[in-house]
Amino acid sequence: MDKMPKWADVILTPLISLILAMAISAIVILAIGESPWLALKTMIDGALGSSYGWGYTLYYTTNFIFTGLAVAVAYHASLFNIGGEGQAMLGGLGVALIALALPWPHWSLALPAAMVGAALFGAAWALIPAWLQARRGSHIVITTIMFNFIAAALLNYMLVNILKPAGTQDPASANFPEGAHLPQLTEMAAALGIEWGKNTPVNITFIIALIACILVWLLIWRTRLGYEIRALGRSEPAALYAGISPVRITVIAMLISGGLAGLMAINNVMGEAERLVLNAVEGAGFIGIAVALMGRNHPFGVFLAALLFGFLYQGGGELALWTSIPRELIVVIQALVILFTGALDNMVRMPLERIFLALRGKGHA
Amino acid sequence: MHEAVTDTGGRPATAAPNAIELRGISKAFGPVQANKDIDLRVPQGTIHGIIGENGAGKSTLMSILYGFYKPDKGEILVNGRPLTIADSLTAIKAGIGMVFQHFKLVQNFTVLENVILGAEDGRLLRPSLAKAREVLKRLAAEYQLNVDPDETIDELSVGHQQRVEILKALYRQADILILDEPTGVLTPAEADHLFRILEGLKAEGKTIILITHKLREIMEITDNVSVMRRGEMVASVKTAETSPEELAELMVGRKVLLNVEKAPARPGEKILEVRDLTLVDDEGVERLRGISFDIRAGEILGIAGVSGNGQTQLLELLGGFPEKGSKSGGTIRMNGQELDLTGTMSDASTRRARGIGHVPEDRQAEGLIMDFTAWENTAFGYHRAPEFNRGLLMDNAAIRADAETKMEHFDVRPRNPNLAARNFSGGNQQKLVVAREIERNPDLLLIGQPTRGVDIGAIEFIHKRIIELRDAGKAVLLVSVELDEILSLSDRIAVMFDGRIMGERLPGETTTGELGLLMAGITDTAHADASEGIPPEHKHVDEVSGERG
Numbered sequence: 001m002d003k004m005p006k007w008a009d010v011i012l013t014p015l016i017s018l019i020l021a022m023a024i025s026a027i028v029i030l031a032i033g034e035s036p037w038l039a040l041k042t043m044i045d046g047a048l049g050s051s052y053g054w055g056y057t058l059y060y061t062t063n064f065i066f067t068g069l070a071v072a073v074a075y076h077a078s079l080f081n082i083g084g085e086g087q088a089m090l091g092g093l094g095v096a097l098i099a100l101a102l103p104w105p106h107w108s109l110a111l112p113a114a115m116v117g118a119a120l121f122g123a124a125w126a127l128i129p130a131w132l133q134a135r136r137g138s139h140i141v142i143t144t145i146m147f148n149f150i151a152a153a154l155l156n157y158m159l160v161n162i163l164k165p166a167g168t169q170d171p172a173s174a175n176f177p178e179g180a181h182l183p184q185l186t187e188m189a190a191a192l193g194i195e196w197g198k199n200t201p202v203n204i205t206f207i208i209a210l211i212a213c214i215l216v217w218l219l220i221w222r223t224r225l226g227y228e229i230r231a232l233g234r235s236e237p238a239a240l241y242a243g244i245s246p247v248r249i250t251v252i253a254m255l256i257s258g259g260l261a262g263l264m265a266i267n268n269v270m271g272e273a274e275r276l277v278l279n280a281v282e283g284a285g286f287i288g289i290a291v292a293l294m295g296r297n298h299p300f301g302v303f304l305a306a307l308l309f310g311f312l313y314q315g316g317g318e319l320a321l322w323t324s325i326p327r328e329l330i331v332v333i334q335a336l337v338i339l340f341t342g343a344l345d346n347m348v349r350m351p352l353e354r355i356f357l358a359l360r361g362k363g364h365a
Numbered sequence: 366m367h368e369a370v371t372d373t374g375g376r377p378a379t380a381a382p383n384a385i386e387l388r389g390i391s392k393a394f395g396p397v398q399a400n401k402d403i404d405l406r407v408p409q410g411t412i413h414g415i416i417g418e419n420g421a422g423k424s425t426l427m428s429i430l431y432g433f434y435k436p437d438k439g440e441i442l443v444n445g446r447p448l449t450i451a452d453s454l455t456a457i458k459a460g461i462g463m464v465f466q467h468f469k470l471v472q473n474f475t476v477l478e479n480v481i482l483g484a485e486d487g488r489l490l491r492p493s494l495a496k497a498r499e500v501l502k503r504l505a506a507e508y509q510l511n512v513d514p515d516e517t518i519d520e521l522s523v524g525h526q527q528r529v530e531i532l533k534a535l536y537r538q539a540d541i542l543i544l545d546e547p548t549g550v551l552t553p554a555e556a557d558h559l560f561r562i563l564e565g566l567k568a569e570g571k572t573i574i575l576i577t578h579k580l581r582e583i584m585e586i587t588d589n590v591s592v593m594r595r596g597e598m599v600a601s602v603k604t605a606e607t608s609p610e611e612l613a614e615l616m617v618g619r620k621v622l623l624n625v626e627k628a629p630a631r632p633g634e635k636i637l638e639v640r641d642l643t644l645v646d647d648e649g650v651e652r653l654r655g656i657s658f659d660i661r662a663g664e665i666l667g668i669a670g671v672s673g674n675g676q677t678q679l680l681e682l683l684g685g686f687p688e689k690g691s692k693s694g695g696t697i698r699m700n701g702q703e704l705d706l707t708g709t710m711s712d713a714s715t716r717r718a719r720g721i722g723h724v725p726e727d728r729q730a731e732g733l734i735m736d737f738t739a740w741e742n743t744a745f746g747y748h749r750a751p752e753f754n755r756g757l758l759m760d761n762a763a764i765r766a767d768a769e770t771k772m773e774h775f776d777v778r779p780r781n782p783n784l785a786a787r788n789f790s791g792g793n794q795q796k797l798v799v800a801r802e803i804e805r806n807p808d809l810l811l812i813g814q815p816t817r818g819v820d821i822g823a824i825e826f827i828h829k830r831i832i833e834l835r836d837a838g839k840a841v842l843l844v845s846v847e848l849d850e851i852l853s854l855s856d857r858i859a860v861m862f863d864g865r866i867m868g869e870r871l872p873g874e875t876t877t878g879e880l881g882l883l884m885a886g887i888t889d890t891a892h893a894d895a896s897e898g899i900p901p902e903h904k905h906v907d908e909v910s911g912e913r914g
Contacts, residue, residue: 218758222758222759222761223757223758223759224748224749224754224759227741227748227759228748230734230737231734231737231745234734234735234736234737235730235731235734235735237727237730237731238730238731238732238733238734238745240686240713240731241684241686241713241723241725241731241732241746242713242714242745242746242748243685243686243712243713243714243715243716243717243746244714245712
């Protein structure tokens, strides 16, 4: 089967999906008597119009890059990891345990240690579903989603019974020590004499996320492991023929995936809240699925899609703040974008493919 | 039933009209002509065998009859009336029932529930179930089709499951029953019982079409037999007027396709020693029942056989990737050293390290990753080799350069290593795999169906390379369902049937007829006409036919 050109696959399809989602959102906004134009303007101003808006947009983007990469890596091995949410929760637990374990003298020591904790805990949470899939054939979609619930319950228990400082009512850990405070981009810009993004949570993790994109790209397309992951994802019989162990690769791919999801906690737990709270992940694990789908499981695509969803999150928040569009509707808009770019991807892709095939047919005639 | 129809010339004289008549049925899948101008007449109340090798087009023809495929051309008459069979529902209404090779039963439903599935009379199940129970009781008495109606399918033996399939068809009032390779999954005793059932059905006036590649069954039970070869119906005869020898001959054909220049073999050291190799798959079916053979350096051992008789399992076991859940026994020695058969050192990369190259039977599912580029594929399986790696990363430049060399040596077209494997033609895909395996210079090359779906030019090229490898003092194990390929390439020929090696022959001293009988499991080949043996050296290029594409 001939397909359409790469640019149409990678850019045109998501773009049309996005426009469709926006069109339906506009109709909904019109239906409740508000101006779609004003809504769009508010969102763009709020998310991209100021360094403050950018600061928040990039903060959300960072979360989505990690969860998006997590889904993408597993996807290359043909594994659908929808447990990013739980793995990120556990990553938060790992960060909190490390950050609270020592009176860290400086963030440059705390950060690598916390990253190891986040990745290990996230990976550990992916290990059991991975093992069950590889050895027992239990479907990874079922097990990872179940593990999201177990993670939530586990975190609840840990916060209420173990991590909560005595005498407080809030189910949250103690504040992390001063030495575990990560540099905010604001502070980093200020050190260069630039005033940027005051009072925004975006921090050094954003840069780590960009590095993660590059490393994942190297992993998938430049290493033996990535080659074996992709080979297994494309054809298990062929992998066996080539001497690639499906069990080993399935487990390793899921460990990397879980580790990436866990690393998100560096951003939200260590970089922003500076303590572990309940529901710290706020659905970013699930957004990661849409991000990976929209980004075609390519790290660069994941980055762009994460940016889009960062914009939607921040812009949506602004919309609730400055217009009388209710908060619920913002969720509707976000859901529409996920629906069109993720779930309904083929609805746009298939007619588009047919158009390209027809055009090509004409070209040959 | 109708009165006897007057013979309209050319038809075999029969007392009843034809239950099925096909006129000029053709069906192509892309460039592959699966059925070509097929005529078939099946008189009512007879058992009609359709025989042919795998890929001869039998199953396609029956799928057309059952409404799964639409023929490109041709006409179908059922009980004398023209009928367009657009879907299986039309076929069922016309009284055609089909028993597939792979049963279509709901495993956790009872027999009764499976029988009424899709034939329920109303919204409530109870009346249908009660009715079905009565019908089943009657059918069981009439045809020895005893199955406990309340047993769930997963509790039943394979033979009983097949009976449920037959009951399903009969419950839908089929009077033309098509069975696709019905004995492939049965034990000999179960097969005998099935034949008694079929005899009973025939006595009741039902028409039965039996698709098989087993000659014994044809001779035992059919009234007429039609032979298919490469999409064409090459003969239709009365079973009483033919012999297994003639059918074997018709089935495999005598056409010699290629002229392969090759000097006599000069066998050297023993490279591979296989002793008492057994394999039981995860469903408990014995696929290999004690295989033993040797291959020496500088010789090609050809394994002939209808596919599905254990060749695939043999190749996979030697290659280090037997089917999941299978158990194997016996020993394999490579260059005198015993290979780990089941442990941690039994995987395919260990086998490669021991000097075993492998061109798998299914290049699209196993030999290549279709979405990978040609250059990624030319390192597949050898991607851990030091020359393809540079520290942590793969040395893509080195792999690409190596791919370009291989593509040049094997004349892969288009010579573009960046093209995905799926964009190459079948022949060029195969050249990619063969290039990868032969250029590693293995001590032993396992090669399965080297020229399946490969164009004529590439066939010749690949054959030459296999012989060059042999002449370089390497051992080759060739598995092919193409008898002429086996005959022209092999230095020795072993014939596999039902997980066993039925015998070994020298290509110059055997005939396709004799091999055909061995392939059908008949070892008593003394009376096969040996004068038809054609030594490969004497085959002529002018007999090359272009129909394999």
